Amino acid sequence: MAVVILLAFLGIAVYLSSHTALSLLSLSEEWASAQTEGERNQHLGSGEALLALNRFSVPGAHPGRANLWQDLISIELPGLPAFVSILLILLAVIFVLTLHELIHASLFYLDQRVPPQIGIRGPVIFAAAPGFLSGRRVMVLNALAPFTVISLLGLLLITVLPPIALAWVFIPTVINAAASGGDFLLIHWMGKQPAEARYEDTGDALTAYKPL
Numbered sequence: 001m002a003v004v005i006l007l008a009f010l011g012i013a014v015y016l017s018s019h020t021a022l023s024l025l026s027l028s029e030e031w032a033s034a035q036t037e038g039e040r041n042q043h044l045g046s047g048e049a050l051l052a053l054n055r056f057s058v059p060g061a062h063p064g065r066a067n068l069w070q071d072l073i074s075i076e077l078p079g080l081p082a083f084v085s086i087l088l089i090l091l092a093v094i095f096v097l098t099l100h101e102l103i104h105a106s107l108f109y110l111d112q113r114v115p116p117q118i119g120i121r122g123p124v125i126f127a128a129a130p131g132f133l134s135g136r137r138v139m140v141l142n143a144l145a146p147f148t149v150i151s152l153l154g155l156l157l158i159t160v161l162p163p164i165a166l167a168w169v170f171i172p173t174v175i176n177a178a179a180s181g182g183d184f185l186l187i188h189w190m191g192k193q194p195a196e197a198r199y200e201d202t203g204d205a206l207t208a209y210k211p212l
Contacts, residue, residue, distance in 0.1 A: 071163040072170040089171060096172035097179060100146040101127040107142040108132075108201070121204060128203030136190050139199045139206075143187050147180035 034040045075085045101118060105127040108116035117128045134142075154173030158166055186206055190199070197208045 071166045072158075073167055075167045075171070077164075089168065092168055093172045093175050096150060096176050098125055100150060100176055100179065101125045103146040103149055104142055107138070107145055108134075111138045111142075117203065119203065124204075126203040128201050130200065130202045133198035133200055133209060135198060136193070136195065139190060139201075140187055143183035147177060147183060150176045 075089045076082070077085050077088075105116045105118050108114075108127060108129040111134050112129055112132045114129070114132065117130065119126060119128075150173060154169050154176075157169045161169060189206075190197075190208070193208045194210050197210050200207045200209065
C-alpha cells in the first residue's frame with residue numbers, strides 16, 4: 001500500500017509536469033483575455049510550440065505551469081545558502097515523522113485512555129503502550145492512521161500551495177510513506193495470527209498473546 005501511494009505521488013508529479021493539455025488550457029485562457037492581435041499571435045505561437053514538443057519535454061512548458069516535477073523536489077530557497085535548505089528539509093522530515101508517532105500515540109490513548117509512552121531510541125522516534133493489550137482491529141487502525149492522515153494532508157497541501165513550497169510538503173510526505181512500510185509489515189504479520197489474539201506494543205517490538 002505504501003508503495004502504491006508513493007507511485008501515485010510520482011505519477012501525479014510526472015503527469016502534471018509533462019502533460020501539455022494543462023499548459024494549452026492556460027494558454028487558451030490567456031488568448032481569450034488578450035487585448036491586442038499581437039498578444040493573441042504570441043499565445044498562438046506558444047501553443048504551436050507546445051504541440052511540437054515531445055510530451056515528456058519540460059523546456060518550453062508554459063511559465064505558469066513550468067516544470068512542476070522540479071518544484072516537487074527542489075528545496076532551493078532564494079537568497080539562502082544550500083546548507084540552510086538541507087537543514088530545513090531535515091527538520092521538516094523530523095517534524096512529519098514526529099507527527100507520525102503522535103498519531104500512533106493518539107490512537108493508543110483513545111483505545112486505552114492512558115497516556116502512551118513517546119520516546120527516542122537511537123535515531124528512531126517511537127510511541128508505545130507497554131503493559132496494555134489491544135485487539136487486532138485497533139492495532140490495524142493504529143498502523144494505518146499515520147500513513148493515511150499524512151498522505152491525504154500532503155496531497156491536499158500540494159494542490160493549494162505555491163510552487164516554491166511544494167517540495168517542503170512532497171518530500172516529507174513521501175518519506176513518511178516509505179517509513180510506514182514497517183506498519184504495513186506489522187499488519188501483514190497480524191493477519192497471520194489468530195483473530196482473537198491481543199497485542200502489546202513496547203515501542204521496538206509488538207507481542208501477540210494468543211488465547212489458551
